[in-house]
Amino acid sequence: MSEVKITLPDGSARTYPAGVSGMDIAKSISEGLARNALSIEVDGEIRDLSRPIEQDASIRIFTWNDKGGKYAFWHSSAHLMAEALEALYPGVKFGIGPPIENGFYYDVDLGDLAFGEDDLAKVEAKMIELARQNNSFRRREVSKSEAIEYFTKKGDPYKIELLKDLTDGSITFYEQGNFTDLCRGPHIPTTGYVKAVKLLNVAGAYWRGNEKNKMLTRIYGITFPKQKELDEYLLMLEEAKKRDHRKLGRELELFAFSEKVGMGLPLWLPKGTVLRERLEQFMRKAQVKAGYDPVVTPHIGSKSLYVTSGxxxxxxxxxFQPIHTPDVTEEFLLKPMNCPHHCEIYKVKPRSYKDLPIRLAEFGTVYRYEQSGELHGLTRVRGFTQDDAHIFCRPDQVKEEFIKVIDLVLHVFTALGFENYTAQVSLRDPANKEKYIGEDALWDRAEREIQEAADERGLKTVAVKGEAAFYGPKLDFMVKDALGRSWQLGTIQVDYQLPQRFELEYVGSDNQKHQPVMIHRAPFGSLERFVAVLIEHCAGNFPVWLSPEQVAVLPISERFNDYAASVINELRSRDIRGILDDRDEKIGRKIRDAEVKKIPYMLIVGEKEAQEQKVAVRKHGAGDQGSVSLPDFIATFNKEFAMPV
RNA sequence: GCCGGGGUAGCUCAGGGGUAGAGCAGCUGAUUCGUAAUCAGCAGGUCGUGAGUUCAAAUCUCAUCCCCGGCUCCA
Incomplete structure (x- = not known):
């Protein structure tokens, strides 16, 4: 009998009879590994543990701790849910059912059946019942004709459509219990591995993601090998909800919405405005240092401005449709972008190559008509303020300028403690070139320059096709919110198109006219979205320098209100934002209220403090810090109160 | 825009054909207090909006607006 050499992740090699399965190997390594093994990677391909290995190979056995293990687990769970759905709702038609980052979903066509949240519990129960049957996932290679015949008989048009894109020889079925699905795999050994099931929500989803197609019902779920893990996950979701910026925004009185003002149009309350203005000041400082010139432009612009820009x-x-004036020939648009205005600023006078780069910065409020279903707290709104700037530079300066902008973005992220961002190079979709304007050569050049600049700064980037702006590729900085949803914050974009459309030029050293290149950039992206993500990032416990209220002075009783007033006045004279809680309440109550408001420092003053000219310092979330004189308090924490440079 | 789920007091929520409820917040009074909620009283809602069914609608029907979860979109 022939043998195969199996190389393990640690580099060691073992010999097994040819046709050995992943599970056999796991068993030969340890009982525990065999018990926890979910899938196996064989020469880079993730497979079922049951598949025989016929040739020498490098392998890695995946458990719940590996992404490859979880994905197999959740993929199998999707099949389990499908089996349950078919048992409960005969005739249901299936789309696709993949694993996702946290769980899985299956897109199904339930015909006229209205499937609501109430049905989820029923399906969950059925899934548990089927899981207990501990049926094996069996893999079977089928021919295309056989596969089509099967799904034709079963009446599953979506599967047949999927099959059309597959070629003979690569088609496999997986079966468990009474359920058979077209599937590439891999799967876990049996359904019995699934011990805990939670179906989270139902949502509509267009077949193949195209809004012209029929909308299927998407059921999201998550499963675990242990009930305890599900409980922990659900608890984690609850905790995440507490960080939701919409909830904290209301509780901390940062912003609000009003139906009367209009959906997606945030109202910044006084405290939110402090926060926002501190961020603006921070950015203004950084931009002055980086050689930007602030400009201001109006909120509307003639329609022709945007016809020119494209x-x-x-x-x-x-x-938003054009604004009309009594003179019917005039039409204005609410500005959706600041760049056309800035182009016109560039054009106010002839520019020399010696003037470049010119960096025009503006906190420009723009208005965009977002679809109603898209609005979401502060992260997706119809009116927002970008920390926008446009850099007009010579072609030979593009990379250097781009790198400087990356540095600025990283400076912002570092100052605010964002560590878990992804840098995404957003490229054209080569299959849909009609979505973009401009010549191929310029696009290629811009895409190359962005990648080079990112590489030069050592950024780990992910390139995503089809995410570019219509006029140029971008480098986007993405950050996740409390519930794991990804949002774009900072963005840097190279643009050869607008300079062309606006006929921007400069006189070169050769005394000839040349076209500048534009770089659009916004390190925050929009103040609104940035604040939203910041709130969730720090759960409302802002860095002290950003906190709307930095210090609460809490007199023990009315007798010490005068001393407390002198303390708050001294703080304010040092530009420290404080409130005085001189209500007729007990100190415990005042402390609780200040804690709930997440005020970073509380200064408690009573008999002792008034006599000794001290303050009792209490730190939010950390408790009593002891008494010091007010000047000592200010000196000790001054760095926290001041804006970072 | 599409699919599903929701809108009851400022907030969190109960009530599901028969005169609108609680806790917190608010106001008034008492209390003058040492590190996360003092006590008492009062006030507060055309139950998102508009039609319809009914003797009677917060409750049932329809429409519409807004919110929530996704999908599509995102200059």
């Missing part, structure tokens, strides 16, 4: 053609019909 925005009107691209977005005009889906946007």
């Amino acid at each position: 925005h009107y053609e691209k977005y005009g019909k889906d946007s």
